[in-house]
Amino acid sequence: MPLRVNPNRMELLKLKKRLTLARRGHKLLEDKLEGLIQRFIQEAKDYRTLRQEVESEFLTFLAIGVYATTRLTGTSWQSLIQNSKASVKLKQKIEKRMNVPVEFLHLEGVSLPIYSLIETPTVLDELVRKWDNMLKKMVDLTNKERYLIALAMEIEKTKRRVNALEYKLIPQLQETIKFISTKLEELERSNFFRLLRLKE
DSSP states (O other), X not given: OOOOOOOSHHHHHHHHHHHHHHHHHHHHHHHHHHHHHHHHHHHHHHHHHHHHHHHHHHHHHHHHHHHHHHHXXXXXXXXXXXXXXXXXXXXXXXXXXXXXXXXXXXXXXXXXXXXXXTTSOTHHHHHHHHHHHHHHHHHHHHHHHHHHHHHHHHXXXXXXXXXXXXXXXXXXXXXXXXHHHHHHHHHHHHHHHHHHHHHO
């Protein structure tokens, strides 16, 4: 369906400029979409690899944790958990990657639990080390997940824009240009025949 405009030469020139801009914008958005999809595929592969690592390390951490509980008596394990001063500080910061804003988490500080080296088994040291390493990877995993979600949303938004240009605006502009051109040709023909009659 053509746009509602006055069929004159000035409008025709404006529409031709708009069509050129729409085509250029469509090409740029298509290139952006392709880049975003390629980045999404790469990030998804990295995410899958890191997730498998984290899951594997978590299972090891649980196994060491279960072993550590067998090495400690119930009361000493309970007092260790209650008196532990372990804490994690996270900070959220918005960063742009491929012009996509994402809220990333950053580890500000990690204080590990303090415990007696004499009264506790050495397996507890391994458990704390695993926890510290796993915590960093879990933050990385969360950031990758957030980035993937942001990329997916940006891909969807860009796809909608590409489709709006390709299937709505560009065909409307083409149809309107054709309509105005036909009207102007009809006017020229009628003027030409009017001039011929005046001559006669």
